[in-house]
Amino acid sequence: MRILNLCIKRLIDFTGSLIGIIIISPILIIIALSIKLTSKGPVFFSQDRLGKNGKVFKIIKFRTMVVNAEKIGDGLTVKSENDNRITKVGKFLRTTSLDELPQLFNVIAGQMSLVGPRPPVTYFPYDGIGNYPEWAKKRFTMHPGVTGLTQVTVRNSVSWDDRIVVDNKYIDAFNVWFDLRILFKTMFKLVKSENIYMQTDKKTTNKSN
Template identity: 70%
Template sequence: MDDVILRNVNLFIKRLIDFFGSLIGAIIILPILIIIALFIKLTSKGPVFFKQERLGKNGKKFKILKFRTMVVNAEKIGDGLFVKTEQDNRITKIGKILRATSLDELPQLWNVIVGDMSLVGPRPPVPHHPYKYDDYTELQRKRFEMKPGMTGLTQVTVRNSVTWEERIPVDVKYVETFNVWVDIKILIKTIQKIFVREDIYTHPEQKDSKSTYMS
């Protein structure tokens, strides 16, 4: 019983951190958001933001918000949902920078403010790939017991270096061992990684990659 109470207290604190952290963060970086939006608008045709349906807590669908990094209707061109290399000609010039630094994720602060997402949690997949919600096993569905996050344990450890199936146990581990201190450490590691350029694309034979969630 004590463990349940402690977990609920941690979840309450987590929501407070999510709401006030994302709200204050959005206000502080507002000039950066405006500059990015202007660059997107001035360098390519189409909307500034990209919206896509994702699976959230308990499989509930929501619309994730990101800065657009690809040409309009990119999913109907070339490899469709997949982006196998940063040389993909569907990615805009500013988009390459945004994707490499994960700055394209910043609009998700709004998703956190309204409660669809958390600052830290498992990344939300699209409803139909790599699996539909009902196709996950009971153990795998544990990753959906918490709100999806802008960043998470997989992002600061394996990221896209392993397949989706190999990432799920990492997400489940996070859900089962969650506490506020773990979230804080993940946030710190995420900030550190922003300044280290990494290859965010997986090999073609892998079933999951950031490319799956194109923007």
């Protein structure tokens, strides 16, 4: 049954993302032009992330911060919307999560799923897949998602390890209907902005570029 659910999941991922890109293409163009006309740098931001089984891939987002923001100020940490590295357009994109839309191309390419654990950067919260505790590696047994159980529940309000616990709960409970419920909850969450930013310690990070 799980194999059947995974096959249906991939079908939904591919067709849903393809149709979605076609429908929202005018929005994508408007966002791209807004970024290009209001700040220096590329329209898109790409970054190495850990995917299924720890395989590294490049995630695609709309750029919301100044170029090389990770090497300026607090690095990966973004404590609030007042971070001066965030562009004016980027502030809006982050609040609405519209910066995540280009990840639909990652889904079509088979690197991501519409629903799944969010893919972490290669060096945080642990440096490489080999340094994750054994219990935490379960989250890498499925493709990472554009949204997920963590995003519609705790989001960034808890530490990374606590988020991984939620990710593992998703892995255990996975089925297509569960995915659909998470997608619908995500739509409602888009109109809210709570838990996008938080104060951090060594085990937490915030919504990155």
